[in-house]
Amino acid sequence: MAALALGGCELLEFSPNDFRSPENQTDLTAKNLERLRQQPLPAGDTLRFVFTGDSQRFYDEADDLVASVNQQAGIRFLVVAGDISDFGFAREMRWVDEKLRTLKVPYVTVIGNHDSVGNGREAYQHLFGPLNYSFQYGDTKFIMVDTNGREANFNGRTPDISWLKQQLSDLGGARREVVISHVPPQDPDFDPALSAAYAAALREAPRLVFEMNGHRHSSSITQPFNDGVWYVNSDAFSERRYMIVSVWGDKQFRVKQVKF
Template structure:
């Protein structure tokens, strides 16, 4: 009897110790550690502890999806720069909107020497992705000031809302671009996943989006991802440059310098 009891106890312990191998979580289950939550607020707090110079130095990348090796190689390349203020991830962090995908990418991105900030992509809205993004990063639309520049991150994934006429939120965007007396910022940069000329952007809002940027008289540059290729053009007039950065799968990113009244960018292969 003792031998049987010992055998049953051993089997029970073995089952408990290997429970992760025996049971799989549902793919739409959201499982995050405390240090994987509210990452936008965490990285903005890091920015507040930095002193911006006259010229800001940014790295822009994105569309990591399942390209984990390429994303890891990007971090290695980014960490060779002597100074970067922060990194912008242009969305499509995940491929299927699963929490584990977001966690895998964050495990890579947290090796950066610099804070990183994200905008939500259309793939990040698949499955349970919207809830994952909100819990892991935060709001879909947010803005902050850093030195002389206001950065406005906005959800432009119109197709995922069935072109309901509310995304992007033009009224919200317009309010973020109102310069008040005493504000430290003198210019603004818009950041979103889908560029306004893309089919996934609500065509009914395309011109309104551009007009809002232009008429603010504060925006010269709008940053995007989604198209999986590099593209920089004055799509509508000579006022606002729409700059799309390629997917990390193609092993390239954008090195952006911003100063009061101007900017420059380089397309970097790695």
């Protein structure tokens, strides 16, 4: 019986839903933002950052993306617009972090719908941090919003419109603001009961430069609501393209697409 018990133990493995991580792979958002704070952007300077999304299981592409970004001059940080993982597993998020931590610049993320399945939301919070958060860099305030309504069963609380409005109304000394989420409000995976309110909140924000999304795996710059608000959508890692975004003045911006 003892031999049988030992043999049975050899078949056990940790659950893929286990999101425990080493200390250096927890609170990654706070750690990357601290790195960013240590490299301040002088007031009035043009801000340049890389925008991409949907890393999922595209690990070879992640290596090539990092190599390309590391060759770019003047980049301050990189944004991944959600879907860091494919199945909401912490180990997938850790694998992507192992790739992105070789960047010469910090990176920040927003949660995606694939990161929200299973216990992915708990894993994301453990590895990265809050689902909704904001930060200021240079003259720009960035507002990172969880818009994964379908994974929240369209409960009327995702995205948190009240929190978004409060963030938009308080620039905290910034000159302009940018909203970044995963699912765009015109997408069927966005809570349909909140789409109009979300778009209205952005439309009523006089200092908003644009809203940025992932999810669709293809790049675009459009005004889907014909209300003057620009929506910038990123390619997935699999498309081997990313955007270099430059922001200056009150609401001026330029987007350059880079193939890698």
